[in-house]
Amino acid sequence: MRRIIAIIIFLSLLLVPIFTWGNVDNTIVQKQKELQKKREQINSLKMQVKNLEKKELNIVQEISKIDMDLDKAERDLSIAETKLRETQAKLVVLSTQLSIMQRNLRYRSLNYKESLGDIFKTIQPKIYLDIIFTQDVFASVAVPYYLKILMKREVNRLQSIDKQCKDIDKKKKEWEAEKRKVELLVKDISERKGYIEAKKRERETFLQKIREQKRYQQQVIATLERESKEIENLIKRLASSKIQKAKKGYLSWPVIGSVTSGFGMRRHPILGGAPLFHTGIDISADYGTPIRAVASGRVIFAGWYGGYGNMIIIDHGGNISTVYGHLSRIAVRSGEEISEGDIIGYVGSTGLSTGPHLHFEVRVNGEPVDPMNWLK
Structure with missing residues (x-):
């Protein structure tokens, strides 16, 4: 009986380490699978982070280009607005000149009419007849010649003023057309600038989302790597007991x-x-x-x-x-x-x-x- 009990105790001592090693092996296999799964997750997340970094770089480059476009639009707008102010100032000067010339034309026209009236009042029909039938040849030639010169001079003056008025009016119309063109240009550049600013805000918002997503995934990666290291250390501890x-x-x-x-x-x-x-x-x-x-x-x-x-x-x-x-x-x-x-x-x-x-x-x-x- 003692011999049987001794044999049972001996066999029990042999079986205990066998079962213990079996449990250790099962734990190692289980932890190895868990470690592999976590490493696969880490690799997948790192690939996602890499893709996000590419997107982030592309968006930063887009925003940089948008900033350049925005700077150009602001410069173009500043130049166009300066040109518009110059055009408006030019129109004020031309309008003033035209007004003065038109007033001068009216004044010269009235003055011309009054001068002719005074001459005709001074020279009565009887005097004309006397001049025509007189024996004074100089008077009969000089008076009509004088009137002709006077009329021609006044007509030339009036034509000169009228031409100046027309020239100024033509310039004014040209500058008004230029003003409308510049106004349209200013409007177009303002709209383009607004569109670029809206696009920049949109890309900056998207960039912020990408960076938040990247930060989150990096935090997850850090957590998984820490857990992976813990599992790795556990496997080392379990494996270290083996021969x-x-x-x-x-x-x-x-x-x-x-x-x-x-x-x-x-x-x-x-x-x-x-x-x-x-x-x-x-x-x-x-x-x-x-x-x-x-x-x-x-x-x-x-x-x-x-x-x-x-x-x-x-x-x-x-x-x-x-x-x-x-x-x-x-x-x-x-x-x-x-x-x-x-x-x-x-x-x-x-x-x-x-x-x-x-x-x-x-x-x-x-x-x-x-x-x-x-x-x-």
Whole structure:
């Protein structure tokens, strides 16, 4: 009986860690799925923010152009209003000149009539007869000649004044036409300025909405990233209790090829040659080359991840994990147990990549280390 009890107690001690590990594994898988979902949400929101930033830039450029149009409209309006004032002033001067000339014309006309009346009153018909029948030849020629000169001079004066009146009147009509044209121009520019101002208000309102939406999404991203980090830390804590299956200097190569870019600082080949820290190594390989797990472990992420493109993360226990990026196709699922040498995916060029190759990382406690020290 004692022997049976001892056997039961021994078996119980064996089963407890098995059930405990099973619960831990289930929690890890669940949290990994939750982490992947949150990362997908973060990537989607970041893409939306990027699109909003493009819209924001376009609207800012539109508003800048509208401001230039508005400045031009204000300058045009100022010039047109100045021209209108000059035209109005010119019309006042011309109206005054015309009024004076017309008054002079009336005065000269009356004066001319009065002068002729006085002459005819002075020279009576009897005198005309005496002049005609007199023997004084000079008188008979001089008097009519004098009258003719007098009349011609006055007619010339009247014609000159009349011509001046007509010229001024013509100029006045031209300037009145110019005034109407300038008034229409002022009205047109005023309406254009009003339209531009309304358009600017509309774009500024839209820009404000875009910025509010962007701020909101950035807040959501920050919240999701914080939650993602918390889940990641939880996975690390849970995974750290497992036996370490990856040892320094003993990892198999994921693909056979030459290292085209090492670990550490480099000029990024896509982002304008900006100096950035390369968190892994790039191994050259043909498109579609099978990628193998460098050690046994559990897949904790398999999906799209920003610049990495199609990416896989394998937890090897003891806070050691490996990362495989830019895959053309993923052949495993999150939560799947894999062995060293298993095919997990295929070489591609997804994400921020210049061509087919494998980006490979080794991380200790989540921090990247030089993979060359860990590979065989």
